[in-house]
Amino acid sequence: MTAVHIPGKKSGHIMLFALSTCGWCQKTKKLLDDLGVEYYYEYVDHLHGDERERAIQEVAGWNPSGTFPTLVINGERCIVGYKDGEIREALSVA
Helix, strand or coil: CCCEEECCECCCCEEEEECCCCHHHHHHHHHHHHHCECEEEEEHHHCCHHHHHHHHHHHHHHCCCCCCCEEEECCCEEEECCCHHHHHHHCCCC
16 A cells, blocks of 8 residues: 555544545645644555556445545545535544
């Protein structure tokens, strides 16, 4: 896995699947940065071959439409799109 680790306050395992060219993905990443939580992200458009296929399948498992950003929290909850309030609620920060 090539996910980038961003250190911060632990709020569970947070994985952001994003595209480097997506404005909503950048807003989601900035929100996580502003919240100061630890998370991982992967720019799926930067992956190649098997890594890219694996990431796309993982996203599709959470989000059948395969859209970005896809945020997976603790392997239990998925938030699709930039949803400030829902993300804050899921991470228990208001």
